[in-house]
Amino acid sequence: xxxxNKGDNARDSEMEKAQSxxxxxxxxxxxxxxxxxxxxxxxxxxxxxxxxxAGEELAQKYSxxxxxIQIIDGxxxxxxxGKTHKLKLGEGIIIPAHKPNSMSAEVQFKMxxxxxxxxxx
Numbered sequence: 862x863x864x865x866n867k868g869d870n871a872r873d874s875e876m877e878k879a880q881s882x883x884x885x886x887x888x889x890x891x892x893x894x895x896x897x898x899x900x901x902x903x904x905x906x907x908x909x910x911x912x913x914x915a916g917e918e919l920a921q922k923y924s925x926x927x928x929x930i931q932i933i934d935g936x937x938x939x940x941x942x943g944k945t946h947k948l949k950l951g952e953g954i955i956i957p958a959h960k961p962n963s964m965s966a967e968v969q970f971k972m973x974x975x976x977x978x979x980x981x982x
Contacts, residue, residue, distance in 0.1 A: 874899065875899055875900065875901055875902055876898075876899070876900050876901070884910065884933055884973065885933050885934050885971055887900070887910050888910045888911065888912045888971060889912065890912050890914055890969050890971075891912070891914060892914050893914055893916075893917070894914055894917065895911060895912070895913050895914070895917050895919065896911065896912045897909050897910070897911045898910045898911075900973070904978070905977065905978050906926070906975070906976045906977040906978045907975075907976055908973065908974070908975050908976075909973070909974050910933075910971065910972070910973055911971065911972050911973075911974065912934075912969070912970070912971045913937070913964070913966035913969060913970050913971075913972075914966065914969055915966055915967065915968050915969045916966060916967075917965070917966050918963065918964060918965035918966065919963055919964040919965075920963055921940075921961050921962065921963040922961070922962060922963070923959055923960070923961060923962070924956065924958055924959075924962070924976070925958055925959070925978075926958050926976050926977065926978050926979065927955055927956065927957055927958050927976070927977070928955070928956040928962075928974055928975070928976050929953060929954075929955050929956075929974065929975040929976075930948070930953060930954050930955075930956060930964075930972050930973070930974050931951075931952070931953035931972060931973045931975075932948045932949060932950055932951065932952055932953070932970055932971070932972050933950070933951075933971045933972060933973055934950060934969075934970055934971035935950065935966070935968050935969050935970030935971065936948060936949045936950065936967075936968060936970055937964055937965070937966060937970045937972060938964065938965045938966075938967065939954055939956070939962070939963075939964050940962060940963045940964070940965070941954070941956055941957070941960055941961075941962045942957075942960045942961055942962070943961070
């Protein structure tokens with residue numbers, strides 16, 4: 862991965878409430894980059910939109926909480942505990958807490974990730 866760009870301060874905060882939006886348009890593609898935009902962030906969890914340029918990846922990591930991933934554009938390889946899951950537009954998967962996971966983009970893709978915490982940070 863060449864880096865995550867979180868944008869300017871306005872994009873680091875939650876999206877405006879009570880305003881409709883087109884989910885695939887809230888984040889753009891940038892060559893050689895992974896971008897993230899916070900949709901909603903609370904102590905009990907968060908929702909984030911991310912875009913991956915073709916060829917980018919997120920290195921293996923672990924999370925203390927289950928994470929739900931849904932592909933909203935393109936397709937992605939989601940690797941969970943050594944098994945590759947090829948997700949297409951509209952498909953989703955739950956990444957279990959405490960399992961090694963990573964992501965890679967053979968083609969560009971956008972996703973929504975949702976984490977619901979079972980406690981406080």
